[in-house]
Amino acid sequence: MLRLVFAALAGGFFGGGLMLSGMTDTARVQGFLDIFGAWNPTLAFVMGGAMLPMALAWVVADRRKVSVLGTPFPPMRRGVDRPLVLGSILFGVGWGLSGLCPGPAMAVVSFAGPGGLVFLLAMGAGMVLAPQATRLTNRLASQRLQMDIRRLTDSYAVSPQIAVEDLQAIKAAGFTTVIDNRPDGEIPPDLHTPVMKAAAEALGLTFVVNPVIGGALTMENVSLQRQAMESATGPVFAYCASGNRCSVVWALAQAGTMPVDDLVRIPARYGYQLDHLRPQLHALAGDKV
Amino acid sequence: MPMEWLMGLLGGLMIGSAAALYLLVNGRVMGASGIVGQMLDGTAGKTWAERLVFLAALIAIPAVFYLAFGAETHLSGHWALLAVAGFLTGIGTRMANGCTSGHGVCGISRLSPRGIVASVLYVGVGMLTVALFRHGLGWL
Known part of the structure; x- marks a missing residue:
């Protein structure tokens, strides 16, 4: 209830401020954008005025973990x-x-x-x-970019092994987190985790190291993948040798959030056969079979 | 003229206070396009009521203000132009995940690189658009 009261207060103040400042007058807004005509600087004053309280609010928000009503503050994307x-x-x-x-x-x-x-x-x-x-x-x-990005969902894609040069394209394609699911033992040194991690972080990407040993996947692998997906601020890109292990951990981590049929069917589109995981997916989802 | 600037500053302070309130109490970024857009694309989830109340007040308070003091919008009379402009505004702000309030007021004040890049782009492109359509083609 309080949440709604304050939402109304914020909406009302926002509306009142827009009216008072004249930002509801399109002539004034277009006047600001009209640098080759009769330029009207009012919008700059509005923006300046609005940023003062807001800059203070961010300082306060940085010192607390949650809002007055207990909502965690939004992370910066x-x-x-x-x-x-x-x-x-x-x-x-x-x-x-x-x-x-x-x-x-x-x-x-x-x-x-x-x-x-x-x-x-x-x-x-x-x-x-x-x-x-x-x-x-x-x-x-x-x-x-000729890359082989296989989008399982809007927020998660898998791929065969990538090179350092591909990271720029991955970032340009909108991904914010890269998960490395391949142990260093099976790849040449120039593609080893520390090299990829440094390159990804230099581009502002979050890089998560979660090596999955072929045939010896652990529940820690699954929960680490889930955590990485949950804390990501945008779409997640995971790679291993073929993309198969990334699909398996994905399906296990998502069990219970979507039907088991989908968890098997979606990776199958890209040739990843997860049928043998059905009993495990049902068990993780808590289904009564 | 300076009166217009002073009102701009005061109105701006009100807008910023609204955004500060929404952040510190409700824990959300006050972005107009996100508040309405996520209701339309079905990603609002449990926050529907909060958004609806915000929008109701955002529409109601200016209506009262208009009845009491009057206001001028100088909105274009060309519906086709408004439809195109509205569509571009809707699709653009949702693709970019923010508009003048979210990226501008809330983003720049947080020194968010995404907010700063978005704001430089839409202001710059807005200026080019007005230059082209007003001074080049004479449409505005």
């Missing part, structure tokens, strides 16, 4: 990726054309007439289609 760049460019065009961004578009809907409603409905349609657009962007990126 790292990594500038393709969807971020492309999306911000598309938004810039829409913002320039209309003078409206999402907050003000909602704030003015009660008095902006039919045009305001047209903008809002079109914005909603764009928001619904955005996940598909993001997936398409990522797929095109990985195709162009």
Whole structure:
């Protein structure tokens, strides 16, 4: 209940601030963007004013673990990726054309007439289609780079052994965490874990070392994979020799979160046969067979 | 003119306080596109009510403000242009995971590299768009 009261207070303050500052007037917003015409700097004052309390709030948030109502503070997402760049460019065009961004578009809907409603409905349609657009962007990126990224889900992909040079492409394809599931004993020294880890971290990727010994997978492997996936701030990329071990640990770590049929069927699309794991997956999921 | 700037600063302080409140009490980033977008793409989960209440207040308070003091939007009368602009704004902000409030107000104040890159891009592209469509083509 308190959560809803404060959500209303925040929404109301946001709306009031937008009205007071004139950011609901598209002429003023486009005036700020019009550097070759009669430039209007008001938006810079609004941004400056808004950042003061917010910068303080982040300082306070850094010293505490959870919010007043007990919610953990959102971690900072790292990594500038393709969807971020492309999306911000598309938004810039829409913002320039209309003078409206999402907050003000909602704030003015009660008095902006039919045009305001047209903008809002079109914005909603764009928001619904955005996940598909993001997936398409990522797929095109990985195709162009000729890499063999096998996306089991939107948030988890597997691959055969990668080289140091591939890390840039993995980052560009939107991944934020790389999991190494291959023990160093079976690979040449220039692809050993410390080399890959240093290169990945230099790019701002999180690198998780979780070597799975072929045929001797442990439950620690499974829980480490699960932890890495849960704490990732974006899609996860796992590699081993063929991608098979990454698929096996994935299926075991996901048991109970999706039907066993899916856990077997999805990796099968890429040629990973997990049928023999069915009894174990059912047991982990707590199913009564 | 400086009055406009002063109101901008005061309104900005209000917007920033709203974002600070939402972060420190509710533990969430106040990003307009994320709040509405995750309701539309089905990823809001248990936070639906919180988002709905936020949006209701975001729409209701300006409505009251409008009835009391009046306000001007100078919104374009070309519906096709608004539809295209709205669509690009919707798809772009969700692909980028943020707009002027999330990446701008909340991201830059945290010195988030993603927030800074996004903000430089949408402001820069917004400026180019206005230059092209207003001064080049004369559409705006």
